[in-house]
Amino acid sequence: MIRVLTGRVIDGNGGSPIEKGCVVTEDERIVFVGEEAAIPAEYAGAERISAENGSILPGLIEAHVHLSWAGANSINWINFTPQMEMARALRDMAYLRNEGYTAVRDMGSGCVFLKECLREGLIDTPRIFAAGRILSQIGGHGDAYQKITLEASEKVYGPAFLVTGVDEVRKACRINFRNGADFVKIMTTGGVFSQGDRAGEICHFSRDEIRAAVEEAENHGTYVASHAQANKGIRTALENGVKCIEHGFYLDDYCIDLMIKNDCWLVPTLSIMHTSKVYNESNPNVLPELREKTLRSYEAHYRSLDKAHKAGVKIGMGCDFVNDSALGCTYDKANMEFERMSAAGFSPMEIIRSVTKTNSEIILMQDRVGTLEAGKLADVILVEGNPLDDIKIMCDADNVKTVLQDGRIVKDIRSEKRA
Numbered sequence: 518m519i520r521v522l523t524g525r526v527i528d529g530n531g532g533s534p535i536e537k538g539c540v541v542t543e544d545e546r547i548v549f550v551g552e553e554a555a556i557p558a559e560y561a562g563a564e565r566i567s568a569e570n571g572s573i574l575p576g577l578i579e580a581h582v583h584l585s586w587a588g589a590n591s592i593n594w595i596n597f598t599p600q601m602e603m604a605r606a607l608r609d610m611a612y613l614r615n616e617g618y619t620a621v622r623d624m625g626s627g628c629v630f631l632k633e634c635l636r637e638g639l640i641d642t643p644r645i646f647a648a649g650r651i652l653s654q655i656g657g658h659g660d661a662y663q664k665i666t667l668e669a670s671e672k673v674y675g676p677a678f679l680v681t682g683v684d685e686v687r688k689a690c691r692i693n694f695r696n697g698a699d700f701v702k703i704m705t706t707g708g709v710f711s712q713g714d715r716a717g718e719i720c721h722f723s724r725d726e727i728r729a730a731v732e733e734a735e736n737h738g739t740y741v742a743s744h745a746q747a748n749k750g751i752r753t754a755l756e757n758g759v760k761c762i763e764h765g766f767y768l769d770d771y772c773i774d775l776m777i778k779n780d781c782w783l784v785p786t787l788s789i790m791h792t793s794k795v796y797n798e799s800n801p802n803v804l805p806e807l808r809e810k811t812l813r814s815y816e817a818h819y820r821s822l823d824k825a826h827k828a829g830v831k832i833g834m835g836c837d838f839v840n841d842s843a844l845g846c847t848y849d850k851a852n853m854e855f856e857r858m859s860a861a862g863f864s865p866m867e868i869i870r871s872v873t874k875t876n877s878e879i880i881l882m883q884d885r886v887g888t889l890e891a892g893k894l895a896d897v898i899l900v901e902g903n904p905l906d907d908i909k910i911m912c913d914a915d916n917v918k919t920v921l922q923d924g925r926i927v928k929d930i931r932s933e934k935r936a
């Protein structure tokens with residue numbers, strides 16, 4: 518089936534838009550991108566979908582989610598039954614698709630098992646690029662320590678493997694790959710929410726353990742991403758072959774140089790820090806030290822991102838999740854990351870390039886998705902208005918009128934406007 522989409526084309530590469538453009542799709546592929554006036558004759562009579570005064574973009578890619586965790590906390594997420602976890606993941610992906618996301622990178626959850634369901638056609642969701650279970654050290658960010666016993670923390674099918682030593686690291690990586698994982702996620706520092714984490718110059722995992730994860734990932738043709746906030750944990754990860762830094766609160770010039778030299782990505786996840794700050798400021802029950810840690814991290818995070826941005830580090834885009842449903846923030850608000858990136862000084866075009874092209878590189882699918890080009894898969898969205906004039910229109914899912922994935926229309930609310 519051939520479809521002709523007309524409107525302002527923003528192709529994801531970062532160049533000037535085509536104001537009166539068109540994208541032609543045939544079955545699951547894009548076959549033409551250019552001026553509407555230059556449309557090849559053979560497509561002229563095909564079904565047309567007009568964005569009217571709106572814009573045509575590549576399908577969005579979310580580079581940091583934990584499907585099923587939104588609205589959970591560190592104790593109830595380890596208690597989910599697999600059925601509950603999968604049901605929540607499907608709900609999350611329905612939200613994400615409604616916002617225009619046609620692919621997600623899952624940074625640790627059981628939803629790696631949904632990939633096979635997708636392949637079999639049992640479910641219809643965005644593309645999934647998944648880590649499987651995270652690798653954490655005992656007492657690390659993936660260990661619900663100080664809340665449950667170590668035995669319970671190790672046994673439960675929680676979000677993380679608690680591993681010690683090179684052999685256990687290798688085994689956990691291989692189990693993940695066996696289960697269909699696409700990359701490896703480790704945690705080389707604690708986090709804002711892990712109670713009892715020592716702030717400051719910490720690093721989790723030894724160099725040998727990090728190197729073992731990197732070797733296993735590279736043997737599998739992929740890479741390691743690390744949850745890394747404190748400088749020492751970021752530095753050690755980068756020095757030992759980690760390719761993608763998540764959060765990155767305390768980047769210094771040395772880390773930034775290494776990231777550029779090693780062609781690494783940074784996924785800052787501004788939304789989770791923003792909502793945490795708002796929550797911690799307004800909730801009187803938050804421990805004073807946690808409130809102070811959040812504020813300190815928040816400020817360091819923006820300084821760090823600004824340095825990386827100015828230095829030309831490749832920056833992807835993902836919201837992470839928020840672990841308190843009182844904030845009302847599940848993945849139906851993933852698109853708030855557009856506003857946060859704008860507040861951090863990124864131009865609308867830079868933001869669009871991050872959430873499309875750069876994120877397609879991060880999910881290792883840059884040959885298939887991420888930009889509007891003939892030959893790529895037809896993951897395309899039609900948006901009301903011009904996000905180059907006001908990027909905040911992307912924060913309202915009602916402005917995402919039509920979503921195509923693999924050339925199939927998976928969302929279409931244009932008729933609601935006419936009716």
Ligand SMILES: [Zn+2]
Nearest residue numbers: 583624837838
């Ligand atoms: Zn995360």
